[in-house]
Amino acid sequence: MNRIISLINLKGGVGKTTTAFEMGYLLSTRYKSRVLLIDNDKQGNLSRALGVYQEDTYCGTAKLMGGQKVVPQQTRVEHCDIISANMSLLTATYKNKGQAKGYLQLGGIEDGEGRPYDFIIIDNPPDLGLNVLNALFVTHDVIVPTKIDLWALEGLDIIRDQVQDIRRINHDIRPPKALVTIYRSSPANTAGMEWLRDNGYETFDTVIRYSDKAVENTFCGQALQEYSPRSAAALSYRRLIKEYWESVR
Numbered sequence: 186m187n188r189i190i191s192l193i194n195l196k197g198g199v200g201k202t203t204t205a206f207e208m209g210y211l212l213s214t215r216y217k218s219r220v221l222l223i224d225n226d227k228q229g230n231l232s233r234a235l236g237v238y239q240e241d242t243y244c245g246t247a248k249l250m251g252g253q254k255v256v257p258q259q260t261r262v263e264h265c266d267i268i269s270a271n272m273s274l275l276t277a278t279y280k281n282k283g284q285a286k287g288y289l290q291l292g293g294i295e296d297g298e299g300r301p302y303d304f305i306i307i308d309n310p311p312d313l314g315l316n317v318l319n320a321l322f323v324t325h326d327v328i329v330p331t332k333i334d335l336w337a338l339e340g341l342d343i344i345r346d347q348v349q350d351i352r353r354i355n356h357d358i359r360p361p362k363a364l365v366t367i368y369r370s371s372p373a374n375t376a377g378m379e380w381l382r383d384n385g386y387e388t389f390d391t392v393i394r395y396s397d398k399a400v401e402n403t404f405c406g407q408a409l410q411e412y413s414p415r416s417a418a419a420l421s422y423r424r425l426i427k428e429y430w431e432s433v434r
């Protein structure tokens with residue numbers, strides 16, 4: 186059986202897409218797992234990062250939303266496939282209001298050669314639209330990338346409540362776990378991390394450190410692991426994946 190991970194936060198710019206790409210890259214290349222990435226954001230940033238963005242097609246995630254059978258697309262990263270997104274996801278979300286069971290097929294989805302995936306990683310937009318709720322219905326692990334700055338922690342309670350609600354239907358979903366991203370050592374960061382702990386949020390021990398390299402690299406087609414493997418951010422992601430791997434084995 187596969188393990189389905191959702192990256193979610195109601196804010197943009199907190200490292201959701203970067204985390205999805207780095208986790209997918211590391212699980213497939215270093216941990217020899219079969220990975221399926223799902224771009225669940227109509228902006229299509231994850232699709233762009235993997236070089237498979239197409240503007241004028243009815244995208245894979247839109248088909249998923251409509252309950253059509255979807256065949257994942259290969260990427261240049263071995264054992265790492267994708268279901269890509271573009272603006273057509275918006276129309277699909279709108280058209281399928283009130284019913285959308287398409288994401289349930291993710292439980293048994295296979296690659297082009299009929300093999301199941303070990304991990305499915307869903308990169309979500311910064312909202313709780315129907316496509317995000319559908320993703321949560323099939324998710325096991327909810328990771329909340331959190332950049333600690335002013336108001337950064339706003340909205341975390343909404344996600345926690347939503348996950349709690351979904352638990353009545355999806356008994357396998359675990360409580361959300363915060364991942365501090367774009368971290369720079371500062372009093373604000375320390376205070377933010379204390380706040381998370383004091384308010385009962387589970388957090389990863391690993392924090393993802395800030396790197397100029399990560400800013401340069403935005404959606405240029407390479408994972409940070411390739412572009413700048415020695416950067417603090419790339420190193421942080423290798424630590425994160427080790428921590429994650431050990432938590433699900």
Ligand SMILES: Nc1ncnc2c1ncn2[C@@H]1O[C@H](COP(=O)(O)OP(=O)(O)O)[C@@H](O)[C@H]1O
Pocket residue numbers: 196197198199200201202203204230366367368393394395396397399400401402403404418
């Ligand atoms: N560890 C990091 N250090 C510095 N910049 C980062 C880091 N992680 C992500 N970024 C940058 O922050 C911006 C937002 O990241 P992104 O992953 O697109 O966030 P989201 O998907 O939550 O909107 C991008 O420009 C990205 O390059």
Ligand SMILES: [Mg+2]
Pocket residue numbers: 201202203226230309
């Ligand atoms: Mg994003």
